[in-house]
Amino acid sequence: MVTMKELYFSDVPEKLSCARRLNERHGPDLLTLPGMREKLHNLEVLSQALQRQMAGMAMFALCKACAEKVGGGCCSAYMANETDALLLLLNMLLGVEVASQRDDSFECCYLGPQGCTLRVKPIFCLNYNCHHILTGNTSAVVKNLEKAASAVLLDQTAVEKILLRHILSR
Ligand code: SF4
Ligand code: SF4
Structure with a gap:
């Protein structure tokens, strides 16, 4: 049984190891939960919309x-x-190869050359x-960014709840 400490409060590398273990143990079951593939697809679509908004x-x-x-x-x-x-597990289920990109104490280990x-x-x-973002854009554009980010966040939180419920019930 996984603990809350392992999931949320351990060091960054430990959380990554925990996610890998969970993916190995529960990944196939999670992907076949009713509606899960559609939920992941929807999250992917929303995440791409946010990326487009940011690129714009x-x-x-x-x-x-x-x-x-x-x-x-x-x-x-x-x-x-x-x-x-x-x-991290959710990213793995979305097909991301989650791995540390660097080993320094300055930047986030998930920051790669392309972001x-x-x-x-x-x-x-x-x-x-x-201020870089707020001053360079109209309030309508910033609002669109906030909407796109909130849509992703709402959806990912909902999927994470399903993952957690499943994992804790095993
Ligand atoms: S947005 Fe930046 S800080 Fe956040 S997880 Fe990605 S690389 Fe790390
Ligand atoms: S301060 Fe603004 S522009 Fe600079 S890295 Fe953070 S989000 Fe990007």
């Missing part, structure tokens, strides 16, 4: 510029602690309330 706002270039400055951007090593084993390698991210990573 040139956010990848903005964040890259921040990351190249002294002090770095938002994807710090500290932020990697916001991931949990359930979120974040996770399909669904921790809630704090979806909070784009910074």
Whole structure:
């Protein structure tokens, strides 16, 4: 039986190992739960819509510029602690090869050369309330970004609840 500490409160590498174990043990069952494939597909669609919205706002270039400055951007090593084993498991079920991309104490280990390698991210990573983004866009565009991010977050939270219920019942 997995513990809440392993799922949510252990170190970043331990949470990744926990997610891998859960995926091996429960992945096939989880994928065949009623409606699960549709739910994952829906989450994928919403996540792609968010990516398109971000690309349309040139956010990848903005964040890259921040990351190249002294002090770095938002994807710090500290932020990697916001991931949990359930979120990593959900990424695995979505087909992401979740793996540490780096071994330094500066940047989040899931930050790859093209940006974040996770399909669904921790809630704090979806909070784009910074002045670079807010000042460079109209309020309508920022609203669209918030809507797209909330839609992903609502959906991923709902799927995570199903995963957790299933895992704890075994
Ligand atoms: S979200 Fe804003 S502050 Fe954070 S890296 Fe991107 S542009 Fe910079
Ligand atoms: S967006 Fe991705 S790379 Fe950046 S801190 Fe969050 S999980 Fe890490």
